[in-house]
Amino acid sequence: MGRVMNVERFCLIGHLVSMAFGLAGILLVAPHPEFLSLLPAGQMMFRWSMAGGGVAYIVLGTIAVALYAYRTLGLRNWLMFMIPAIGISLSSxxxxxxxxxxxxxxxxxxxxxxxxxxxxPFTIPLSWFYLGLSAYLLARTGLSRRLPQFGWLAQAGAIGLGALLLTSWDFVLDPAMSQTTMPFWYWHHPGAFFGMPYQNFVGWMGTGIVFMTVAVLLWGKRSPVLQAADLNLPIVVYLGNFTFAMVMSMAAGFWIPIVLGLLLGVLPAVLCWRWGRLGQMPQFDSAGVAEMASDEVGSLNVAPVPSK
Structure with a gap:
């Protein structure tokens, strides 16, 4: 697993760096092309980043999350989430x-x-997968450890919360990406919410709920149990992508979507991450268990048994 973790870490760093370069290109270089003259091969680098930068950051994020899922969830559970996420989101x-x-x-x-x-674009369902899995694992682990007494209700709530985290990312992503100086999509009939129709959010929630529900049903009794450290990559992926979208919205002056995204996305995501870590049960190896058991037995006050 060492090599898998190294590739996973490399792709995660590349994913974050690609988003940072993308922000620089869209917000700084595109409006001020004179910056290109300050860089060697600036024109060529800018053309490449505009042509392939969006693909690169999504593909790197997908690989990082896929390797993470393989490592922490196992091959079966990884595929049982990825296939519905990509298939259902692409269909939508x-x-x-x-x-x-x-x-x-x-x-x-x-x-x-x-x-x-x-x-x-083939990258769109990939982004549904890697953000969807990150959001769902945060919601599932946080709620199951915060509200263990609710059982299946907490699991159902995790699907709803996971879909909400996913939709909250779109609060800040969609207005900016569709109205930036170099948009990636456009609305034929601009809606009331900063150019988006409210129907869009219903579609996001519905699509997220459907593929997360299908994945959970396919997992069945083989649902994964994550350790505290396993939540680090999901929260980094979620916050990194949210920050990318938030900076874009800030540059466009879209403050209401940012506030909604922070309240309905970032805040519950961070809370779930904290609940998942604080609720972690201590882990022991075999030597640690034996030593703990020995200490416990030694600390007992055993009354002498009277002999006949």
């Missing part, structure tokens, strides 16, 4: 770009890679 996106249901009337532009059926 194809339906949305064709009919306007469930998100509204919109179309993707260039910059996010090859379009499946000429409609949906």
């Amino acid at each position: 996106e194809l339906l949305g770009t064709s009919t306007g249901f469930p998100f509204g009337d919109y179309s993707y532009l260039s910059g996010l890679g090859y379009k499946i059926s000429g409609l949906v």
